[in-house]
Amino acid sequence: MRPIENLTDITAFVRIAAAGSLSAAARDLGLSLAVVSKRLARLEAALGVRLVQRTTRRLSLTEDGAAFHERALRILAELEAAQDAIGGDGRPRGLLRVTTTAAFARRLIAPCLGRFHERYPEIRVHVIAIDAVVDLVRDGIDIAIRQAALPDSTLMARELGRNWRVLCASPDYIARRGRPATPQDLADHPCITYGDPPMTVWQFARRGEAAVGTIVSGAIMSNDGEVAHAAALAGAGVVLKSIWHVAEDLAAGRLVRILEDYESPASPLQAVFPSARHLAPKTRAFLDFLGAELRVAAAGLGTP
Incomplete structure (x- = not known):
């Protein structure tokens, strides 16, 4: 096992795991497929293990890949928190990954994304519209919008309104x-x-x-x-x-x-996120913005 010399290799691996394919990860990162493949190969060579298993339809993590992925997410989250802590201006910035149902994404999230970008031009929002409940930590999700009470969990939640x-x-x-x-x-x-x-x-x-x-x-x-x-x-x-x-x-x-x-x-209509300990400015900005948008919408609907 050799030292990992390039943090971008870890970032690429995390994006590959979340996207489910090298090509999708390349699109998310704004890189070529060749560059993403090279970064994954370099990381696997440094660790001396295979991290992903490729099939004709989808890419999946190996047992070693799943174990490394869990720790890689923590490393990147702590690094982002450290950068926010000493970044000076503390402006919300970076890629924000939000998941919710397809219907809610189309009807409530998508219509307000333009206004959100105008207010926070340094935040890029990736909306993952899926009806299944995803693992926020495993899939590198910043916020999940869920239309039910949160069961006992290590996740944090903020109520945005009533469903x-x-x-x-x-x-x-x-x-x-x-x-x-x-x-x-x-x-x-x-x-x-x-x-x-x-x-x-x-x-x-x-x-x-x-x-x-x-x-x-x-x-x-x-x-x-x-x-x-x-x-x-x-x-x-x-x-x-x-x-x-x-x-x-x-x-x-x-x-x-x-x-x-x-x-x-x-x-309850809730925003769920992994932890409030180091809530990134981008996450806090989106929570505050969406909560305000939904309060205005609820008032217009005349909900109780």
Whole structure:
């Protein structure tokens, strides 16, 4: 084993592990594929082990690679924190990796990225839109936006708002089938359910009262909320969706809210990040910015 002489080799390896391929890592780093391949080969030669296993479809870490990757992330995080501590002006800068669901990324993150860049021109934002819950430390993620309570974890969380769910259907559906007046009326309506497994008990309560579960059913089910959303837009039935996901459709009249006198229990909308001990200026800037954006949006939606 030889000493590792170039920190850029470690950086390249971490980006390769996060991106899942050399070509994707090269694009992220703004380098050629040849340069990234050379850096990985140089690091493997210095360590005397193979760090990645290449297949025809995807690259994966070897056992040695996974062990080194975990420590490499800590090294780079501590180095970044040290630079921020002595950097003088403390301006937010660098690459910020944010992950959230594809729907939330399209509807809420993407529309405000231009304003964020105008305010913080030295921050580059990489949005990883994926519905699966990723390992923040393993994948080198700075912030994850999650629409549920954080389980017991070593991660830190900041609540950005509340995730209210509303019942809605298309105007065409209401014209054909009528509008339910109470949760019990949903027994006479096809309800579009989703989740893994699809959620068939919907909670409703009048304001100030305890929520009561209502069993719903219908011919259309999916593991994906976007499929349910699209089916509702096409007039296939009634759907219970996050206000953040259907706000534009409600405003445009493509969907109509039902049972407005009832509420469905809200879950926290949270930003999750590995540690608050050395919160980088870029991370703090994005958290503050997104929180302010969502508060303004929530006020416009009239959420409780």
